[in-house]
Amino acid sequence: AQSVTQPDIHITVSEGASLELRCNYSYGATPYLFWYVQSPGQGLQLLLKYFSGDTLVQGIKGFEAEFKRSQSSFNLRKPSVHWSDAAEYFCAVGDPNTGGFKTIFGAGTRLFVKA
Amino acid sequence: DGGITQSPKYLFRKEGQNVTLSCEQNLNHDAMYWYRQDPGQGLRLIYYSQIVNDFQKGDIAEGYSVSREKKESFPLTVTSAQKNPTAFYLCASRLNLRGESIQPQHFGDGTRLSIL
Numbered sequence: 001a002q003s004v005t006q007p008d009i010h011i012t013v014s015e016g017a018s019l020e021l022r023c024n025y026s027y028g029a030t031p032y033l034f035w036y037v038q039s040p041g042q043g044l045q046l047l048l049k050y051f052s053g054d055t056l057v058q059g060i061k062g063f064e065a066e067f068k069r070s071q072s073s074f075n076l077r078k079p080s081v082h083w084s085d086a087a088e089y090f091c092a093v094g095d096p097n098t099g100g101f102k103t104i105f106g107a108g109t110r111l112f113v114k115a
Numbered sequence: 116d117g118g119i120t121q122s123p124k125y126l127f128r129k130e131g132q133n134v135t136l137s138c139e140q141n142l143n144h145d146a147m148y149w150y151r152q153d154p155g156q157g158l159r160l161i162y163y164s165q166i167v168n169d170f171q172k173g174d175i176a177e178g179y180s181v182s183r184e185k186k187e188s189f190p191l192t193v194t195s196a197q198k199n200p201t202a203f204y205l206c207a208s209r210l211n212l213r214g215e216s217i218q219p220q221h222f223g224d225g226t227r228l229s230i231l
Contacts, residue, residue: 009155034219036222041224041225041227042224042225043119043121043205043207043222043223043224043225044158044205044207044220044222045222046219046220046221049219090157090158102160102163102173103220105150105157105158106157107155107156107157108155108157
């Protein structure tokens, strides 16, 4: 069965520092991969997605993610974090074999930004 | 602006009561979803619907019911059989494109349900 693991429950970084959020998935082939961000009390907003092609994907708000098939990973990065980036981040996997009707979400990583 | 509207934002339920959460979208999306979010557990799928008048159970459907009579509406009823309904509920929708890559889900701003 598919699964998504976000190993870090929470991460704290200083404003201006770089950020990397980890995501590992379990799936027999290349799944569809997503990163979403959620501010408190709100819904999820899509940051970026990967289906095929270039393994380095650019998203909104200065985020990027790299797909590494050998490591079954899709880590999210940002070179310089802003205080407004404090939120919860979810990695998600869509199963191409179901036509993508079901998406599995990781448990999330909460990002704290210190001044 | 197109989007997904969930109402109400906050909802309180008494023991033994059924409550219905509303989800409306004007994105002309085919598929709609209901998720439950609990702290530290991410999102868990309750029900989803690919087309009007059709829906499937997700991973935690017990104690919940849905209907899909119109393309733009997918209400969720939390029944008295759901013993632990306190959670944040998120509705999402997605456009299904024939022959295209999967499209991401778009989310509403959620409804927080609490037990009185």
